[in-house]
Each structure stands twice: as structure tokens, then as C-alpha cells.
Amino acid sequence: MKILVIWRLLTVGGVNAGWRNRAIYFKKYGIETEFLYTTDHGGAHIMQDVSTIYLTKDINEIVAIIKKNRYDAIIVVDTKNAFKWIRKAKFMGPVIVEARTPELLKLTPHLGNFRGIHPEKIIVPSHYQKRLVSIISQNVPIQVIYNGLDTSFFRPLAEEEADMDSIPIQPPDKKIIGWIGRIDKRKNWQMLIEIAKKIKKDRKDVEIWLIGGAQSIQREEFIEKRETENLTDIIKWFPVIPYQQMPSVYAKIRMSKGCTLATTKCESFGNTFIESMGCGVPVVAADIMPMNELVIDGKTGVLFSDQMVEKAVKSIYKILDNDKKQQKMSINAIEHVQKNFSIEHVAGQYVELLKSLDITKQQKEDGGEMHD
Template sequence: MKVLVIWRLLTVGGVNAGWRNRAIYFKQQGIFTEFLYTTDRGGLHIMDGVAPVYLTKDENKIVSIIRNGRYDAIIVVDTADAYRWLGKAEFDGPVIIEARTPEINKLSPHIKDFRPIQPATIVVPSLYQKRLASILTENIPIQVIYNGVDTSFFRPIAGADIHHNTPPTVTAGKKVIGWIGRIDRRKNWKLLLRIADLIQKERNDIEFWVIGGAQSVQRDKFAARRIEQKLDDIVKWFPVIPYQEMPHIYAKIRETGGCTLATTRGESFGNTFIEAMACGVPVVAPGVTSLPELVIHRKTGLLFREGHTREAIKHIYRIVDMDQARYEKMSRAAVRQVQEKFAMECIAPRYTELLRTLVGKVKYP
């Protein structure tokens, strides 16, 4: 079987990380994936060696790719223009819609009107996102299929196996709090800086690593505010980290007894949370949207009330001040939860069965 995934943005975020993992698994099952994007936001390297990638805004080229690709099914991720392209290409196979944007006003244009095509189904990555999509659509089945993580890649790494000589390096005596992802309004980097500012006034044994954001829309505002607030000593920024290095980033955080922090206003899923937990790193995050489906409060991490700066700080302190035995217990629980609920071999079979049912293919042995 051969499928095409269409999305506007080639980023290093959760959508593409999730599809990278699926494509690897699909190939093992005899399903070959290709990707079509219109805009590169620095994510091309994560697909290197995984699957063919088309990157173009030329509508004629896009229509030609669809028409000549001989695809058994096409998956469209939050890209309303794709319905026009599919119509022009006269694609008559099953079309799956993935609804991934967690903000109803931004999701609406992509799933309110599917003309000239009729989707076979809508796939969402969380129960929260199913509730959101159900507000905007009717008479189209909606299925929840969580993102999966490759637990042979994202796993606890210890000792000499960690890339200690590769940036970023841990400052002696510091506990590391990782903040990973785009720098934009929804990720709420301003709350991150408020948290860091207060912690800097109270302690000298914590530093923050901001990972990513090189091509984010608010990167310049973040950089300026970080300097204005004199936070460059406590908030270290690493705009470009290769995806292949991320397990080692998490390993360094875990080695210090730190955690990852999210300040997001909302997520349809949240790959960085399960990646961190798969590597044994507890998560501190707001208890909003899909996040309570991923992080078990007091077991694999801690959830704070949205916008409550002091509560977020309290949870950070609770983790970094744990004794070794309690920290290891939370770390092991995080790994176990991902292995049991979000490992690719647990999640991806649902998607492969969906594809085979829609395409009408005989099951592979």
C-alpha cells in the first residue's frame, strides 16, 4: 500500500514527529508513506532516510504529484487547500482528515467544508480533540488514535552512553528544566520567563534549557525579552538541536534530577511530553486540553492550574527537591506509562487496520 500525507508546515513539532514514527512502523508493515508540504519550517532533517518528501507551493506540481503518485489513500492534516488539489487531480481513493489544531477558530477553516471531496473519516490524537472536532462536523465518523513514540529511540540513556560532550552541557551543580518546542503565543513563552524570573530570585541551583524555536514567529520577541529581564544566565536557549539528539537532551535533564516544563495554552496531543516520559523525565504542565490524558498527576509528572505561576514553581521545586528514590519511582512510572499506552507498536496497528479497511486490501501476514 502507498499513502500520501499532506500538511502545510514541515516543522520539528509533534505532528511531524508523530508521522515520522508512523512512517517507520508503516514501512515494516508494507505500507509506504510519502509526504507533501508547502512550507519548510526547519523540519526536513527529521524525515531524512524515513520517507520521500515533496516541498512545493506550485499548485500544478501538487496536482501532478497527486495524480501520478498512484496512492491508495491520502491523509490531509489541517490543510483546507488540499481539498481543491484533490478535486483537480480527480483522486478517487479514500481521504482521511486529521484534525490537529487545538484552537477551534483556527481548526474551523480546515474541517468546516470538505468540497469537492467526501472524507472517509476524521482521525484525532486525543479525546479532547474529538470533542473539538465534533463541534465543527457532523455525519463523518471521528476516531481517536494517539500519537505513538518509538521506544527503541526515545528511551532512558545513562552514564557513558550519554553525549555529554555535545551541546547543551550541564552547568555543575544545576538542576535542568527543559522547555521544548516552538516559541509562539500558544506555547506561552511569556509564562516561562515569569517562572524563570521568580525562580532566579529564590534559588541558584536551577537552569532552564529552551530547545528549539529557530524559525518560530516570536523568536525575536523572546530573545529581546530574555535579555531585557536579565534572564540569559538562567534561561539558556538552543534554537537548533538535531532531532536525533533529543534522547540525549532528556538523558542530561534526568541525570540532574530535573524535569520538562510546559506552559502551553493548549495541545491536541503533545509529543514532547511522551518523548520526555519515555526517557524517564517527569513533566510539569498545565492541566488543560489533552494534557491530563498524557500526564498522570503525581505519578508521571505534576499538573498545575492554567496561568498559575506560583503553582507551577511549587511543582518544579517538588520534583527537583525529591530524594533519589522518589525521583526514580516517578521516572520509572513515566517510562512504563509510555511503553504501555503510547509505544508505536501499541498505537500504530489501529491506523494500519483503518487504512486496510478503507482501501480494501487483504491483511498482510
């Protein structure tokens, strides 16, 4: 079986990280996954050792790719123009839609008009996202399939296994808070600044690692704010860390008796949460969906309410100031991810869906009607 995933953005983020894990797992079941992107945002290294990648905005080239490769199914991730390309290529197989954008206004254009294509299902990564999608699209079945994690890769590395000499270097006598993601409005880096200011006033034993954001829209604003607030000593910024290095980064955070922090206002899932917990690092995040679908408050991390800086800082200190609690949360987090978010557990649901669609397609080819 051969499938094509169409998404406009080749980014370093949760969507591509999740699909990387799926593509590796699919191979075990004879499912070959290829990817088509229109815009490069520095994410090629995530997929380069896994799958074939096409990167083009040329409609004729896109149509030729779809025709030439004779895919068994196409999966469209938040890319409204893809339905036009599929129709122009006269693709007659099953189409699945993935809805990943967690903001209603931005998601609506991608689900509002399928241009004559009739999707078999809409796949969402959380129950929060299912609620959102149900507002827009009421005629297509919606199924929740969580992102899966390769727990043989994202696991708690021992010191001798981790690349301790790579950037970022773990400082002595500092507890590390990891903040991972794009530097934009939704990820709410402004709140991180305020949290850092409060922690800097309180103590000297903390360092914050901001991982990512090399091509983020608001990176210049962040750089200026970090400097004007005199936070360059506590917030260390690492714009580009290869995906393959992240287990070592999480290992350093865990060994420092630290945690990861999310200040995001909304997410459709939150891949960094399960990566962090899978590597034994507790997560501090807001007590909103889908964060509270992923993090168990008091067991695998701490959830704070109301997006308030004071409450976020107190939640962080619950972990940093109690090594035994941090270690217990670390163990709980690993078990939680292995049980609920391992790629074997989660991607198996997707394999079942794809296999059933393939059977449906064959039945149509054998005598039934195919959609336009």
C-alpha cells in the first residue's frame, strides 16, 4: 500500500514529528508513506531518513506526482488547495482529511469546501480538536487518533548514552526548564518572559532552555525583549536543535532535576509533551484541553490555571524544589506514555483505518461507483 500525505508546511513541529513516527511504523505493515509540501520552514531533516519528500508549489508538477505514483490513498492535512489538485489529477481513491490547526478561524478555510472531493473521514489528534472540527464539518465522520511516539527513540537515556558534549551543554548546579517550540503568539513566548523575570528574582539555580524558533515570525521581537529585560543569562536560546538530538536534550533536563514548560494558549495535541514525558521529564502546562488530556496533574507533571504567571511559577517550583517528587513524576511519565501514546498503541488504529479504506477502494474498483 502506498499513501501520500499533503501538507503545506515543512516545519520542525508536532505535525511532522507525528507523521515521521507513523511513517516508520507503517513500513512494518507494508505501507509506504510519501509527503508533499509547498513551503519549506526548515523541517526536511525530520523526514530525510524516513520517506520520500516532494517540495513544490507548481500545480502541474503536483498533479504529475499524484498521477505517476498511483497512490492507494491520500491524506490532506490543513491544505485547502489540495482538493483542487486531487480533482485535477482525477484521483479516484479514498481521501482522508486531518484537521490539525487548533484555531477555529484558521481551520475553517481548510474544511469549508472540499471542492467535490468526498473525504472518508476527518482524523483529529485530540478530543479538544474533535469538538472544534464538529463545529465546522458535520457531514463527515470524525475520529480521534492521538499522535504516537517512538518510545525506543524517545526514552530516558542514561548519562553514558546521551550526547553530553552537544549543544545545549548542561551547566553545573542548575536546574533546567525546557521550553520547546515556535516563537509566536499562540505559543505565548511573552508569558515565558514574565515567568523568567519572576524566577530570576527568586533564585539563581535555574536556567531556561528555549529550543527552536529559528524561522519564527516573532523571533526578532523575542530577541529584543529578552535583551531589554536582561534575561540573556537565564533564557538560553537554541534556535536549531536537530530532531535526532532531542532525546539527549531531554536527558540533560531530567538529570538536572528539571522539567519542561508550556505556555501555549491552545494546541491540537502537543507532541513535545509526550516526547518530554517519554524521556522522563515532567511537564508544567495550563490546565486546558488538550494539555489535560495528555498530562496527569500531580503524577506526570503539574497543571496550572488561568494562564497566570504566579500560578505557573508555583507549579514549576513544586517540581524543582522536591527531587523525590520530580523523580516519581519522571517514572510515572515514562509509564504513562508507554501505555497510552506509544506508536505501537496509537498508529495501529491508523493502520486499521488505512487497510479498511484500501478494501473499500478495491470494492469500488471491482464494480462500485467511485466519487468524482
